[in-house]
Amino acid sequence: MDTTPISSGKLRGLMKLADASGRFKMMAIDQRGSMVTKLAEVLGIEKTDVKYSDVASLKTLITRILAPNATAVLTDPIYGHPYSVTEIPRDVALLLAYEESGYVSEGVSENERLSNPIDNWTIEKAQRAGADAIKLLAYYHPDASKVTLQHQQDFVRHVGDECEKQDLPFLLELVSYALEGTTKSVEFAKQKPDLVIRSVQEFTDPSYKVDILKLEFPADLKYTSDYKDSAFYEGDSAYDLSDVRDICQKLDATSTLPWVILSAGVDIEEFIENVKLATAAGASGFLCGRAIWKDAVQFYPDNAAVTQFLENEATTNFHNANTAAENALPWFEHQHFGGVENIQLAKQSENWHQEY
């Protein structure tokens, strides 16, 4: 088997992101837009009236209590990093988000989504600040306009180039969206496998220099007939469980890179099913935020109640997700690397330090 040699910085970074057995059990607390929206709702105020310090201190609390369960914590450099960095244990890796929260549609159809970088933030800064890897969220719909596709592809390629320059692992998160109608529908559930798989086809191209893909579950269990007795079932089915298993297998066969599953705000029960199905098909773990901790936000600003939720329900959620991920494929066992015994440092030689 032809495996890919790996550069030193990416190798150390990948080792740090996963547990010692190579499985990713990562927590996301880089939410900005969605957290502001939720805090506005909870506090009964306008989004523009949500204070920086509210977001920063809630993130600090979540990070402090939950980070010890994670192999890595993904946070953002605006609200998250400056106040939470001291809360991330030494043996939990640090992932920093590169993209500005949300999306814009300037110059394209109002249903299309363009991602952009955070102002005055660079991958070189992230590395100096202690990041072990970079995460980029790119919205992607393979049937969007050429202008939109080009913009998103160029953006991903830029981050891939910069990560290569700094020798940091590049974790690319792909999020699909509906060009018409809503993602919360049986119609979109039917489209989703195709959208996720075609996006993976695009971004596994070596020119993007991605190291790990962070993917949506490629189907929607809310519209899967076998879950009709679950709390999350929406009453209309796009497929059955055997179809979903096939879709996960097809995704895994398409992904020439290790991949992890994201939670996109679903409830924990559904997320655990996602993790089980994804890892059974070959996923290497998860990078999960809201499914674990979102129900804590409703108690804000009662920090004692937030803390109690985080120490109890949220911690249990995390443990359950970790257990579900025990079946994940270690990243170095992915065909891209071909097993721990085949991991090969790029340019390994007596002259490595000169040529690096």
Add this chain to the structure above:
Amino acid sequence: MDTTPISSGKLRGLMKLADASGRFKMMAIDQRGSMVTKLAEVLGIEKTDVKYSDVASLKTLITRILAPNATAVLTDPIYGHPYSVTEIPRDVALLLAYEESGYVSEGVSENERLSNPIDNWTIEKAQRAGADAIKLLAYYHPDASKVTLQHQQDFVRHVGDECEKQDLPFLLELVSYALEGTTKSVEFAKQKPDLVIRSVQEFTDPSYKVDILKLEFPADLKYTSDYKDSAFYEGDSAYDLSDVRDICQKLDATSTLPWVILSAGVDIEEFIENVKLATAAGASGFLCGRAIWKDAVQFYPDNAAVTQFLENEATTNFHNANTAAENALPWFEHQHFGGVENIQLAKQSENWHQEY
């Protein structure tokens, strides 16, 4: 108390180098010159006939077996890093040496020592390759010629500036030497406290931008009367144990930075005494190489025998050193930081990510 705010990269780096309680239990395997000399002796060949692959593979074996006991591993980018990087566990930090092994005396008295960088190696490369911190060994004798002092001071300042630029912790190792005679004498033992303490006075100046000092034990227990029944006693005393305790206290009072103790090739029994005395006086742990593993080298190239020694005696040595360091002062409790509750991220604000 006036404490010093700390930048993000240095903060994460220091957290990774120490254990969760802030104590440094670090292993050095960055020896080059001394390892080549020893291998030549063991193999009965000339130093110039020692192969690169012998040094690299011995370092790999030592790193594989002993690194799991360490909070951080210091290796070199020539023989060490390219072949050992996969052997350093995810939760063990990586320190990379910056200086060329040994010293030169070109243009100065033949007894004086000038340190130099490794060719084609930079601190920016070290960071990209995954280093969590940089170590520089500088030979220093405060009574050396002006030219020598200036060269060494300029070199340290250069590394301090580069580490600040990359926001990596800078660990400075100071090693004294004899301008006349030998370091293995009661005369030198008498000079040593003064040499070590005056060197610390120099390099704690903020202009050098050092984060942690790696120091010789500031006295020599081979010449300490209370150890006359030990295997390492040399038969002539420069001081007694109470003097040695005072010297350690004086060193600690002089060091305005956290400091750790080095082993300089002494036997493990003596090193354990050094660690106990240094940590009782306020040291934050150790960075120890040969005292732990040097006796493994004599078995090379019998890798089974090397392995057996490393898994047994050397592992026990490491455990004993770790136990002796349980009494160390956590780095964040040093007066420089003023306690964990006073750790303050530099430029912490809503605009941190823009100003960083």
